[in-house]
Amino acid sequence: MSTTDVAEMIQELHRGTWDEAVGLVVTSATRDRVEARLDIRPSHLQPLGLVHGGVLASIVETLASVGAATDAMVKRQHVVGIENHTSFVRAAREGTLVATGTPVTRGRRSQLWDVVIADTEGATIATGRVRLLVLDAGAEVAGEPVKLKER
Numbered sequence: 001m002s003t004t005d006v007a008e009m010i011q012e013l014h015r016g017t018w019d020e021a022v023g024l025v026v027t028s029a030t031r032d033r034v035e036a037r038l039d040i041r042p043s044h045l046q047p048l049g050l051v052h053g054g055v056l057a058s059i060v061e062t063l064a065s066v067g068a069a070t071d072a073m074v075k076r077q078h079v080v081g082i083e084n085h086t087s088f089v090r091a092a093r094e095g096t097l098v099a100t101g102t103p104v105t106r107g108r109r110s111q112l113w114d115v116v117i118a119d120t121e122g123a124t125i126a127t128g129r130v131r132l133l134v135l136d137a138g139a140e141v142a143g144e145p146v147k148l149k150e151r
Contacts, residue, residue, distance in 0.1 A: 005030055010066055013148065019062050022055060026066060034067040034101040040094050050091045051125070056117055057086040060128030063101030064113035068132040071106055078139070078146045079111065079132040086128035096120050109134050 007029040014020050022044070028035040038044075038059060046052040061084050068079040097117050104112040110133055117126040139146055 006070055010070075018058065022058060024059060024062055026062075029066050029070055031067070031071045032103065034063045034070070036063055036099045038097045038099070040092060040097065045093070049093055051093070051097070053086070053088055053126075056088060056126040057084055057128065059097070059099050059117055060084060060086045060101075060115040060126070061130055063099050063115045064111075064128070064130030064132060067101045067103060067113050068106075068111040068134075071103070071111065072134055076137050078135045078137075080135065080141060080146070081130050082110075082133045083131040084128065085130075086126055088126050089124045092119060092125050097125060104129070107134070 005028055007026045010026045010029050014024075014026070022038070023041060024036055024038050026034065026036045036059065038055075040051060044051050044055045061081055065079060065081055072079050096119070098120060099115055099117040101113050101115040104114055110131060113130050113132070115128045115130070116124060118124050135141070135146055
């Protein structure tokens with residue numbers, strides 16, 4: 001079990017991406033657990049005043065991807081999500097969401113991660129499961145080799 005926390009590095013990688021735009025802050029990231037928070041803003045709400053399901057699904061995707069990547073990067077590999085199943089359990093309108101991701105399986109070619117999103121009282125808002133494909137260095141996606149974006 002690795003306890004190296006790479007949250008600060010992840011936050012730097014997220015500069016200028018969807019995660020920064022939505023306001024997701026990764027607070028802890030190790031091979032075995034990823035934690036993040038999101039302060040709900042008006043831009044996160046759908047017309048009924050509830051947090052949009054896409055916001056919740058993106059939190060699930062991000063935490064699973066960060067966790068799987070934290071595992072894969074030590075082997076010079078990358079991961080990409082290939083399936084995201086997010087279930088909406090309870091509505092949220094305001095406050096802070098806290099999310100936790102943990103691995104279910106970590107294989108040579110795929111990983112499976114579970115994510116739980118709750119409010120600060122501990123009530124579950126959404127749960128999700130993401131399957132990720134593990135890619136070797138030089139693998140192509142959408143016609144180009146997969147690599148971290150340049151700054």
